[in-house]
Amino acid sequence: MKLTFDNTSMDLTPSGKSYRAKIGDDVFDVEIIRADAERGQLDLLIEGKHVIAYVSSDGAKRWVTVNGRTCLLTKSSRAISYSKSKRGGAGHDHASELAAPMPGQIRAVNVGAGDAVKKGQTLLVLEAMKMEIRIQAPRDGIVSSISVKVGQTVEREQILIEVVERLES
Amino acid sequence: MMFKKILIANRGEIAIRIMRACKELGIQTVAVYSEADKNSLHVSFADESVLLGAPAPKESYLNIDKIIDAAKKTNADAIHPGYGFLSENASFAAEAASAKLTFIGPSADSIRAMGDKAESKTSMKKAGVPTVPGFEGLESKEDFEKAAREIGYPVLIKAAAGGGGKGMRVVESEADLTEAVEGARREALNAFGDDRLLIEKYLADAHHIEFQVFGDRQGNLVHLFERECSVQRRHQKIIEETPSPLLTPKLRTQMGEAAVKAAKTVNYYNAGTVEFVFDPQLSTFYFLEMNTRLQVEHPVTELVVGLDLVQWQIRVAAGERFPFTQKDFSQRGHAIECRVYAEDPASGFLPSTGKLLQYIEPRGPGLRVDSGFAAGSEVTHFYDPLLAKLIVHAEDRSSAIQRMQSALRDFIAHGVTTNIDFMQDVLAHDDFQNGDVSTRWVETKFNWQPAEPSVEALIAAALAETAGSSLKSNAPGLDEPDRFSPWKNQNGFRN
Numbered sequence: 001m002k003l004t005f006d007n008t009s010m011d012l013t014p015s016g017k018s019y020r021a022k023i024g025d026d027v028f029d030v031e032i033i034r035a036d037a038e039r040g041q042l043d044l045l046i047e048g049k050h051v052i053a054y055v056s057s058d059g060a061k062r063w064v065t066v067n068g069r070t071c072l073l074t075k076s077s078r079a080i081s082y083s084k085s086k087r088g089g090a091g092h093d094h095a096s097e098l099a100a101p102m103p104g105q106i107r108a109v110n111v112g113a114g115d116a117v118k119k120g121q122t123l124l125v126l127e128a129m130k131m132e133i134r135i136q137a138p139r140d141g142i143v144s145s146i147s148v149k150v151g152q153t154v155e156r157e158q159i160l161i162e163v164v165e166r167l168e169s
Numbered sequence: 170m171m172f173k174k175i176l177i178a179n180r181g182e183i184a185i186r187i188m189r190a191c192k193e194l195g196i197q198t199v200a201v202y203s204e205a206d207k208n209s210l211h212v213s214f215a216d217e218s219v220l221l222g223a224p225a226p227k228e229s230y231l232n233i234d235k236i237i238d239a240a241k242k243t244n245a246d247a248i249h250p251g252y253g254f255l256s257e258n259a260s261f262a263a264e265a266a267s268a269k270l271t272f273i274g275p276s277a278d279s280i281r282a283m284g285d286k287a288e289s290k291t292s293m294k295k296a297g298v299p300t301v302p303g304f305e306g307l308e309s310k311e312d313f314e315k316a317a318r319e320i321g322y323p324v325l326i327k328a329a330a331g332g333g334g335k336g337m338r339v340v341e342s343e344a345d346l347t348e349a350v351e352g353a354r355r356e357a358l359n360a361f362g363d364d365r366l367l368i369e370k371y372l373a374d375a376h377h378i379e380f381q382v383f384g385d386r387q388g389n390l391v392h393l394f395e396r397e398c399s400v401q402r403r404h405q406k407i408i409e410e411t412p413s414p415l416l417t418p419k420l421r422t423q424m425g426e427a428a429v430k431a432a433k434t435v436n437y438y439n440a441g442t443v444e445f446v447f448d449p450q451l452s453t454f455y456f457l458e459m460n461t462r463l464q465v466e467h468p469v470t471e472l473v474v475g476l477d478l479v480q481w482q483i484r485v486a487a488g489e490r491f492p493f494t495q496k497d498f499s500q501r502g503h504a505i506e507c508r509v510y511a512e513d514p515a516s517g518f519l520p521s522t523g524k525l526l527q528y529i530e531p532r533g534p535g536l537r538v539d540s541g542f543a544a545g546s547e548v549t550h551f552y553d554p555l556l557a558k559l560i561v562h563a564e565d566r567s568s569a570i571q572r573m574q575s576a577l578r579d580f581i582a583h584g585v586t587t588n589i590d591f592m593q594d595v596l597a598h599d600d601f602q603n604g605d606v607s608t609r610w611v612e613t614k615f616n617w618q619p620a621e622p623s624v625e626a627l628i629a630a631a632l633a634e635t636a637g638s639s640l641k642s643n644a645p646g647l648d649e650p651d652r653f654s655p656w657k658n659q660n661g662f663r664n
Contacts, residue, residue: 001635003630003631003634003635005622005627005630005631006622008622008627010627010628010631012631012632012635019632019635021628021631023624023627026624028624028628030628030632032632039527039529039581040526040527040583040633042629042632042633044625044628044629044632046624046625046628051625051629053625053626053629053633054527054529054581054583055629055630055633056526056527056583056584057526057633058526058584062630062633063526063527063583063584064622064626064629064630065581065583065626066623066625066626066629067578067623067625068577068578068579068580068589068590068593069590069593069620069623069626070581070582070583070587070589070590071619071620071622071623071626072586073622073626073627073630075630075634101516101519102519102520102521102522102550103522103550104550107355107359108355122348125352125355127356127359128520128550131335131356131403131520132352132355132356133517133519134352156522
């Protein structure tokens with residue numbers, strides 16, 4: 001069975017009571033000692049070493065804690081291509097759409113459409129959880145569109161503003 | 170006379186912490202909640218609960234009229250405000266009093282006198298408590314520029330009505346001053362309804378050391394030693410401990426006396442905290458502000474001093490005399506608190522929201538967990554993303570650090586990004602172990618990056634997908650059609 005998490009692919013083959021996990025050229029012998037569904041806990045023997053892991057899943061996302069360290073993995077399948085489809089495909093390489101990192105309310109709009117902006121300049125101020133989050137220009141460029149106004153409530157990932165590269169002429 | 174019923178005007182872990190104290194004292198509890206919190210633990214923990222309104226704090230936890238109404242409707246005879254929200258709102262204390270409800274905290278006058286950072290600074294100067302060089306009452310852009318030049322960069326802009334790092338900006342140079350002043354003003358106006366600012370010297374390598382004070386209505390006032398709170402991000406504390414590794418017995422006595430003097434200046438009673446900026450090079454300290462409420466980090470003091478601060482808040486509010494004097498108190502062992510936040514340390518500590526897919530708190534000797542969440546709880550963007558406080562107590566600092574490291578390793582929270590791994594790396598760092606962490610250490614010296622997923626993590630994720638016949642899970646029969654994921658139908662495992 002072939003599985004891919006983030007950019008790492010793995011071949012997992014049952015072998016008697018245990019499994020063989022092949023990642024690149026490395027092969028690991030893995031045995032499941034116990035699984036506790038309620039706690040999402042897996043007790044494993046990986047190359048003879050006892051490892052306690054906690055795994056939770058949410059769609060394609062996997063939250064995994066091993067040895068007290070937590071990481072978030074994304075499982076990819078052949079059906080879903082790995083490209084970030086929303087973030088400007090071909091032909092939009094010179095545009096940056098800035099999205100709200102979290103839900104909140106727009107507190108200030110410091111620029112207007114058509115303004116030239118410098119990398120790092122604060123374009124918008126979003127307030128979320130009583131904190132101000134500054135939305136800054138990722139590059140030098142021109143503001144091509146602003147999709148929000150002061151006081152507006154926005155959702156996570158909602159596009160707020162677009163900055164395009166200044167055309168050299 | 171002891172109260173029969175107390176309304177807790179707060180949410181999350183602190184509401185539950187206060188309700189525990191009430192239960193131990195045989196007092197009935199009333200929870201208030203917003204629509205976002207209807208399934209929260211603090212609601213089910215209370216004897217009664219009252220819905221306040223929409224999730225926005227203004228419609229719920231900051232709405233004085235609705236909270237006073239709820240207290241009257243349920244026949245509560247006192248209100249505990251917790252921390253944050255209305256805890257330092259003098260009008261709330263005054264309105265509670267005029268509704269014949271006891272406000273569990275200091276007098277409205279004390280709150281007012283200390284709540285204004287500009288006024289309190291002036292009165293501390295008068296009382297002879299050392300304060301940070303700076304100016305109050307400035308208005309124009311030019312005034313701020315002139316003041317900043319006179320003080321010398323870096324400077325700190327903060328809200329006169331402020332607290333909790335809101336409306337606060339460190340400014341390194343004049344080029345950034347105007348934007349910082351405007352941002353601080355907006356944040357202050359929005360958070361406190363008051364946009365006055367003050368400016369002062371920013372002490373770059375300073376430590377934050379605060380003293381717990383406690384007094385009764387009869388005029389007895391003591392301090393309960395210090396808390397070292399220098400591990401901060403966004404000007405907010407994340408790790409606190411007591412005793413401070415920096416203080417000598419002599420400094421401890423001097424600062425304790427200054428704290429009591431500061432509190433006496435405003436006729437303080439109940440629990441309060443006097444915050445100092447401490448310069449480790451010169452061993453000098455300055456009054457920063459006084460928090461006229463229970464502090465998030467109060468548990469470390471409780472463990473080292475051996476006093477239940479919340480119970481005593483309730484008892485002195487009911488008129489009981491505080492039976493102890495300064496010489497009755499000493500510090501025993503060492504305590505550390507870690508605040509577990511739903512936030513992403515790798516991207517500016519932005520709060521992380523979502524449903525807790527898994528949530529397992531650590532247990533063990535010398536370990537206390539104050540928490541307001543459980544598996545399945547929703548972390549929303551409406552309120553502070555504090556999930557839980559881990560507090561450990563041990564014989565000395567190094568064993569307390571080890572105990573905390575073990576507790577953090579055993580804390581499982583999935584579904585939101587947390588600062589657990591980040592705090593483990595702080596505790597393991599030489600600077601922390603040496604007690605050499607200033608309030609700017611996280612942003613200037615500790616360049617943290619999350620570790621790459623380990624091979625073990627990848628293997629575990631893969632096995633969770635395919636977990637087959639060797640699983641001893643209590644899942645339904647392994648001959649079921651979905652034999653490759655026998656445990657996915659279990660509660661608490663999958664969203």
